[in-house]
Amino acid sequence: MSPGVLDIDLWRLSLALVFSLLAGGCSIALKLGLGRDILIGTVRTFAQLFLMGWVLGIVFAVESPWLVLGLFLAMAGAAAHTARGRVRESAVHFAWPMYASMAAVYLVITVTVTGAIVHAEPWWKPQYFLPIGGMVLGNSMNSVAVALDRLFSDLRARAAVVEMRLCLGADAAEASADVVRTAVRAGMIPSINSMMAVGLVSIPGMMTGQILGGSDPSQAIRYQIVVMLMIVGATALGSTLLTLIIRRRCFGPGDRPLLR
């Protein structure tokens, strides 16, 4: 048993399945048709988290910066893939620029936090780098998906105005400036709103983990503050950069709009 943490053995872990059964019971009683999803979700939760625990155990033991970076890039790829799946647009190809931008932006932010703020030694120390990187990726993935979905839908909905500006001598950036602003705002607002509610509605995830792990709450809140600010910065930078890069791909040669 780790100091300060109560271990959960496999028998008691399996007791948690009661909650899945409860959800499945609701689905059956109310004919919600969610039984299959609840079953798959439960199996995936077990499988994915056991897999992650196994991988993290190896990464923590090996302590290789290349392994840490490789795992981070794989997580960034999964985040970009998930975000891509949430965006309903097929006329513009943006998967690869999205992967590359997300990996680059969130790597820089994670390195800044572990190296300059947390002062982990070395900066890639997996116990710090991977959880913090995961939080950056998980939150920014949502903001990027929201921003891009808004970009594409607004470029279609406001195609006549974008085209009108082009006809008056605007370039693609000038013609779509307001659409970009709206998209970036949509991506940033959830993380800003979460700063307003933090500590009032619930004890946030990282802080919960540290408190359960026996940390002093005064230290746990410091980590949580860093995480909240880091997420706001990451969503702002990620939404802005990806929206600007992918906006460019919504126009063909001669600043010709591709979405109408």
Next chain:
Amino acid sequence: MSHLALAGVSFAHPGGRPILDGADVSVPRGSFVLLTGPSGAGKSTLLRLFCRLEEPQAGQVLLDGQPVSGLPPAQLRRRVSYLQQTPAVIPGSVRENLLLPFSFKAASGQERPDDAALTALLDSLAAGDIPLDQEAATLSVGQRQRLCLARSLLTRPEALLLDEPTSALDPESASAVLGAAESFCLDQGGTVVLVSHAEFAPARVAPVAYVLGGGRLGPARPGGGRPS
């Protein structure tokens, strides 16, 4: 030399029938072209090719003998101004809408017209009674169409591409818009290409009539047949 020209241009929308199939057209500077044809023939697409809002699959679109694909797009679209069928305005006043073209990099160094010049321009389009401070979104379709034409004229284009400019207008607004197009052609030496699905007889200019249909573009025959 022709002002606007198509040289062997072919175009089809993805999965659609050909709109143009090796079309050759030459529009001299200062001429007034009336383009007719059945609905869905691709008349608007033809206008959009001239200002590079569409790219041909084959052939070249030329402005003063130069391929439009070689010109900076913002400069091209200020020289060849396309007025959309449905007038589009931005949120804000009539004045803000009229001055919109001056907010773009392509207009850097150009002097913004003052209120007196804007009112005089609107007056020439029989819209002088529209207050410059009025919200553009509250204007009628006819007033918006005249506002948009005035805004296009403020970019000092060499050619005006007018896409069904009078289709949704009352007779007074339609007469004002067509009169302005004729003045642009006669008084300023500009080229006009006007798309209309209806018969139309300008009062002051003798238009060159073309018909687009079935993938072919050519001079209209007396009686209104398709080009051979």
